Amino acid sequence: MAFWQSRSETTKGYATVAPPLLYAFFLLAVPLGAVLVLSFWSQEFQTIDRTFTLANYREALSDPLYRLLLWRSVKIAGATTIVTVLLAFPIAYFVSFHVPPHKKSLWIFLITIPFWTSYLIRVFLWKVILGYGGVLNSALMGLGVIDEPMTFLLYNANSVVITLAHAFAPFAILPIFVSLEKIDRSLLEASRDLGESTAMTFLRVTLPLAAPGVIAAILIVFIPTVGDYVTPRLVGGPDGTMIANMIQVQFLQLSNAPLGSALAVLAMLTVTVVALIVSLGIGRLVRAPK
Amino acid sequence: MRGLKLYAIGYLIFLYAPIALLPLFAFNDGTVIAFPLQGFTWKWFAGLATTPALHDAVINSLLIAVTSAILATLLGICAARANARYRFPFKTGILGFIMVPLVLPEIIVGVSLLVVIANIFSMRLSLWTVVLGHTLICMPFAIAILNSAFDNLDASLEEAAVDLGETPWNTFRLVTLPLVMPGIVSSLLISFTISLDEFIIAFFLTGAEPTMPVYIWAQLRFPQSLPIIMALGTILVALSIVLLTVAEIFRRRGLARAGVRDTGGFL
Amino acid sequence: MTGPIIKLDGVHKSYGEVDVLKGIDLDIAEGEFLTLLGPSGCGKTTLLRIIAGFEEVTDGVCLISGRDMAGVPANKRPTNMVFQSYAVFPHLTVAQNVAFGLRRSKLGKAEKAAKVEEALGMVGLGGYGARAAHALSGGQRQRVALARALILEPTVLLLDEPLSALDRKLREQMQSELRRLQRQVGITFILVTHDQEEALIMSDRIAVMFGGRIAQLAPPQELYRRPRTLDVARFIGVMNVLPGEVKEKGPAGIEVRVDGLGRARIEPEQAPSGARIGTGWAGIRPETMSVLFAGEQTDRSVAEGEVAEVTYYGDMTYYDVILDGTDRPLTISMKNLIGREVLERGARTRVSWDARSIVWFGEEAV
Structure with a gap:
């Protein structure tokens, strides 16, 4: 398509993509590299010692508290991901298969709106809903369903999972919806025509074809939730704090940037490993029956 | 089918439950955020007007959001244009790399920018450092929106303009820009909304001047400030619904103009 | 100009x-x-x-x-x-x-x-x-x-x-x-x-x-x-292609033998790519050939064969005919005039053609 100047398409392509690429390089790649370098240094009060050391990683991996936080982050993010994707799939399926075409974008619009409203206030309101004297408990007590307030709702891992499942709902619904939309409807008719029941058609045709969307949904929910800060801090209580809270403490309160960096690097590493396992594992699982 | 529909409605209730509570407490004549409600009042909204620290925070946030939205959209135009028009080595890798902030935990973005800005360049934290971070995380959203606008643009429309005697610049001005304008407006609005609401990066990178979410975060610790925050939240919800509706209208108009059938939401 | x-x-x-x-x-x-x-x-x-x-x-x-x-x-x-x-x-x-x-x-x-x-x-x-x-x-x-x-x-x-x-x-x-x-x-x-x-x-x-x-x-x-x-012959319209051989070459054209059609003389302009002694291909258009009906007389060249396929288009009928002594069918198009019957598949028939319409390709490839 090189049509108006003699410069080659490659040159023009690079020239056009250069501004966002350079921006991402200097404000993403360079900072991430800096965090990596910093994690191998050490800090005494305000001065940074630039000799190479593995001490931060030793501390991060041997201290039970850090290990606990890292493991808990993965567990909570994993639980959040499973809950969110399981709740999201039927919605995506409903909108894609049972909503008339001209109403689809209205439904997607309705689903995305809560996502764009103040995150902090939304999380805080879950505290109001789930609390001891909160909306849910008073409603259920008023209805006579329970006699005394439930205490397992707030300030623990449950509340973090519920809140995050709410916050990341559209992130899970949209990719699944997109992959369902791409499925040629005549494939489903072909499956029925070849003698499969509705349920088996769903299992043998719809689900495998929706797999890319499900994988995308899993990754797009899991990755940010591992590093979420606000939700564990507001509704997590002592049993719900996660690695991000510790990273923040190291950087902004204890002024130990190198240890905070090491924790950040470990968090990213964990995320990458889990992401790889998920995308490869599910990909294989879906392809296996062929 | 019926069960699925009931489930969908239940899910929407789950999605809207927290937001539905906002106005209840914002107009509730009581200082505790709990039931039963105490009666109707406007006083928390009036309280918003007499909180100068909030006004400063809102102005800071607006400045940051406008600047970040413009920067992210300009960078997004470049990326979307390169994606739609050119083939070059490592294209997928490069464009994928630019989209990375979309899947990076925000705390990592905040921390790493803090390391570079504070520890390496010893720059003072300010509104500008927040703008740097917000532009970075808004950019992938801008690109996602602009990609569809640029992809829907038939390349032969631009060739036709050149063929009819226009220079490349005038072609861009007379043909490309009008046709992708709805995408640009919608990218600006979405980026603006994201920046306005972003907390963690601002928390790390803001100096002495808090943004609105940073201010809200600080106030959440004081029970007596909560009703005012509820009032603020109500206004924000109303505002973002208006903004999103406008963005959606522009997106649809863009599709109609390009003669493409509607296929879904912003993302 | x-x-x-x-x-x-x-x-x-x-x-x-x-x-x-x-x-x-x-x-x-x-x-x-x-x-x-x-x-x-x-x-x-x-x-x-x-x-x-x-x-x-x-x-x-x-x-x-x-x-x-x-x-x-x-x-x-x-x-x-x-x-x-x-x-x-x-x-x-x-x-x-x-x-x-x-x-x-x-x-x-x-x-x-x-x-x-x-x-x-x-x-x-x-x-x-x-x-x-x-x-x-x-x-x-x-x-x-x-x-x-x-x-x-x-x-x-x-x-x-x-x-x-x-x-x-x-x-x-x-x-x-x-x-x-x-x-x-x-x-x-x-x-x-x-x-x-x-x-x-x-x-x-x-x-x-x-x-x-x-x-x-x-x-x-x-x-x-x-x-x-x-290539051109096959891309433009339908062209029957039959293997053949140039027997003689002179200033007024060439003398060829074509499978199924026998010997024919070809004018220089009907061999636009030239011709040399040896094997080659003869091309003939469907509309320059006719399926003869019982008792029909003609002064054109004639051969016999069997109808392998009949495709009816309303105004036209296309016959695929395998001439005796050949194995590939020739396509022949006929106008469906009043009183002219449409032959059945498997029928024996005589076929006529105008030898002036044969085009000679001196190519090796099929």
């Missing part, structure tokens, strides 16, 4: 390792309607885009009105194009579309409006000026694209598969309309198409392209009657 309006000399085009055009020499005369015809991937669209200035030659020269076009961008060339997708600007009205190229002209507002209305009238869209372009039908868009290009009075109008998106009826109507328009304005038209029928209907001359080369450049009748290669 002095010399060709467009002269292509040794034009090569390659994208990296891939050679799309492998040496194109072509002279196009002023006022001519020339068609570039070929299967997809033969390089015809690339050639058109080189003339328009959207692609640059890797090697060779492109002259328009005697001027070398190297380094001249598309917006400075005296050519205008009708795109396959029409490329009608969806954000403008019909009139704004047609006036798009007049933006830099010195004409006054009223003169421009008059020109636009005139151009619209020419393509049968008079009074449509105020309509929004995105609300038009495919055929109307096509006309807007045409008016928009013609209003600039280009030296050459380039048409890139302009009718391929239209349904059959509209396409046939536009074919004759385009031809009429071309005669009316007298501008050189270069049309790219993969539809051989369209090329035959519309063109003064047709350049048939295969694999980046022009296989034959000729007026429609000559192209149909005397294709130079088997």
